[in-house]
Amino acid sequence: DIDADHEEPSDPEARLEEGDRIFILDHETYFATGTTHIRTTATDLAIKESLKHEAKTFENTVPSHYHDYSDVFSKEDFDSLPQRRPWDHAIELTSGTQPISCKVYPISVNEQKELDEFIEENLRTGRIRPSKSPWASPFFFVKKKDGRLRPVQDYRKLNELTIKNRYPLPLIQELVDKLKQARYFTKLDVRWGYNNIRIKEGDEEKAAFLTNRGLFEPLVMFFGLTNSPATFQTMMNDIFRDLISQGHVVVYLDDIMIFTQDLKEHRWITRQVLQILREHKLYLKPEKCEFEKAEIEYLGMIVGKGVVRMDPVMIEGVVNWPRPESKRDIQAFLGFTNFYRRFIRDYGKIAKPLSSLTGNATFESTVEQEVAFTSLKDALCTAPVLAIPNDNDPYQVECDASDFAIGAELAQKQDGKWKPVAYLSKAMTAAERNYEIYDKELLAIMTSLDEWRQYLMGAIHPFEIWTDHKNLEYFRKPQKLNQGQARWVTELAEYQYSLHHKPSKSNGKADGLSRQKRHNAGKEDNSDIILLKPEHFRALIRSTVFSLEGIDQDWVAEIKNTKRTKIPLQNKDKDWNEDSTGLVTWKNRIYVPVNRKLREQIIAHHHDTPLAGHPGQYKTHEMVTRNYWWPRIREDIRKYVAGCEKCQKTKVHTTRPTGLLFPNEIPSRPWEVISVDKIGVLPDSFGYNAILVVVCMYSKQIIAIPSTIELNAEGWAKALRDNVVTHHGLPRKIISDRGTEFKNQFISELYRSLGIEANPSTAYHPQTDGQTERINREIEQYLRLFINYRQADWAEWLPLATFLYNNKVHSSTGYTPFFVNKGYHPYEGIQPVREGLSKNVQQFVDRMDRVREDTSAAISLAQETMKRFYDRKRKNGPEYKEGDKVWLE
Known part of the structure; x- marks a missing residue:
């Protein structure tokens, strides 16, 4: 038909003609x-x-x-x-x-x-x-x-x-x-x-x-x-x-x-x-x-x-809607009313006797269905006016769960009054009805947040969650978490909210959405209990960190027991070796046969855990291949890291700034040139609200020091003495921004007396110290992954964040900062013990000389490569002479 205005489905009975007013339904x-x-x-x-x-x-x-x-x-x-x-x-x-x-x-x-x-x-x-x-x-x-x-x-x-x-x-x-x-x-x-x-x-x-x-x-x-x-x-x-x-x-x-x-x-x-x-x-x-x-x-x-409100013309049609006499009639009526369910408080409860007949059940007209039909018509005809939400005002969620259903209301405070934005009512599945009562309450919260995610995620004001529980003392004991509960806890951490207890008598809106007269009243599900304390998150993280003991031996045993295909050139290629226990190595790294689950476990351990810190694909590859290898390992790691959910949610994706690149000078030894910067203001943690980050520009090793945003020049001088000078000696040059704690008369005189050259960043151009800025982002990223949801324990995790950064290969040098400074990799508690490592002192010295030479060459090559690619789509700035006025931004 080419004469109508909207598509007609297969049923050809009542078609609209040109000039009719079209009422868009669902x-x-x-x-x-x-x-x-x-x-x-x-x-x-x-x-x-x-x-x-x-x-x-x-x-x-x-x-x-x-x-x-x-x-x-x-x-x-x-x-x-x-x-x-x-x-x-x-x-x-x-x-x-x-x-x-x-x-x-x-x-x-x-x-x-x-x-x-x-x-x-x-x-x-x-x-x-x-x-x-x-x-x-x-x-x-x-x-x-x-x-x-x-x-x-x-x-x-x-x-x-x-x-x-x-x-x-x-x-x-x-x-x-x-x-x-x-x-x-x-x-x-x-x-x-x-x-x-x-x-x-x-x-x-x-x-x-x-x-x-x-x-x-x-x-x-x-x-x-x-x-x-x-x-x-x-x-x-x-x-x-x-x-x-x-x-x-x-x-x-x-x-x-x-x-x-x-x-x-x-x-x-x-x-x-x-x-x-x-x-x-x-x-x-x-x-x-x-x-x-x-x-x-x-x-x-x-x-x-x-x-926003219902169209009065459509309401008029609902008043005269005939009584359903078949399943098809019920489907028609529910199809119409479902489009307006956001206007109707307790929609799921009211419609349940009708919706129960849309499946395989035999159609049978009962008093209960007649009451449901009439009640739903009345609810549509008296539907409230809903506020259109805006981005500036705070939200409030009221939710409740009974034995068989959940209900919620989303409201926003506009012009000083809480106004309804939408209602939610949903019958529980058969599986959900078997949940413990505290799981049902948390299910109500999570269903509400998922339904209104577009409003609540990223809202400029923390929103309130009101529930008739004081919310789940059960969840104080993280060892009892099942997979579903742990997933909910993780999803809750994405929101900025506050939990409030509202007894059932004053929580009538959501309570009415979830409770039906013929269902259990749920009198035992309103005790005063507590949900999601910070201690829960902290204990959960600690149990994850310290549950790794002995895992490597399980891997080794599984590797030995896995049926493997023939190893190419095993008997001829000196890179391959097999010990008396049947463990095969390639270039002194354990060969992992075709076992997808085991390979993913190994990658996950070197990427997901707090000791790994969710590094990128190259650093994850380096950490895995210190001890393990299999064909196409790089591709497996790339796919795993690219699909990591936490990395996608928390890592910062940056774009390159404009202007040509002028790399800093290459130091001749570790801790000869350092840079310093400060991260803050952070949530208060054990009296600290900032982090002082010191970077060795040669080895790329970092020192992260808990500090305060009020740090002054004397505080920086003390931190320099206690954390750098006493461990690595005096630096020749210090690069910093133009903060008053780093650039003032006291610091200038101190540097001059000690023979330290100060190199502050260009005004309005923090890229002078771009390396420290990038490290700051990586530290913040690690802390976001593992601190509790109130962010009050970051100082406790800071030393571990420092260690894991120093134990990852730096792309500029090809070595870990730890190795460049110490000459060996730290023992991580799970790596296989291998014999035959040289203990000769001269060999160690020669190796360190070679590492230092490689490091200097690698930094130089990295700078040249970086500059070549960085400058490819850029041009030189204008020529200035003394006295010219320039615009800084």
């Missing part, structure tokens, strides 16, 4: 379900509504200041075949598909007249053409409510063979949320939306339809083709991409909404939209457009003045 399921009763009700309401108003024309609908775009509202200009576009509709079929055919349906005399008019009109406009296709879909007529006939093409069989396009339609709730505090709204409706897109050349024959006048194929996208919504949404998103990204335009299929706070800006953006429509030869129906309204109907809701 678009996410509308195209799939084809529920007859929903569409019939929408049609009845549309006809009734249209009688209340005078006919809409271009002159009385479109404001005069848009009349220079009259061609965009022209029906005559639309009556031509659309041009080919990049979004032409492809009909891609599953492999091995054979053409489908059908018989000609017999038609009456009246239907023949309608068919002749349909064929002639669309041949004239070029939207169909005669066809010799091997494909054929049925064509017939259905009677509309006013007695007229409507042509229908039935593409159900073709759709079953079509590869589905998974391009997503926008989530309606996300679109409504974007409107926020807009004061002016304009809604535009694209004329015969789908017919504006051509079918991809060569695919027209697949959509052919059979009549008694012959076989015809459409050249434009027809309603009823399975991927029509995805194709049309793709085109609309692409042509309006820039305006959508600016945040004042949203598009849902052929509905365009423009929303702003300022009228002048509103008109300017509207003109931009009209210009884009003109350029792409898309046309509007003036009778379905609304301009510059303070309140507007959009996607089945009334939006404006900072709130």
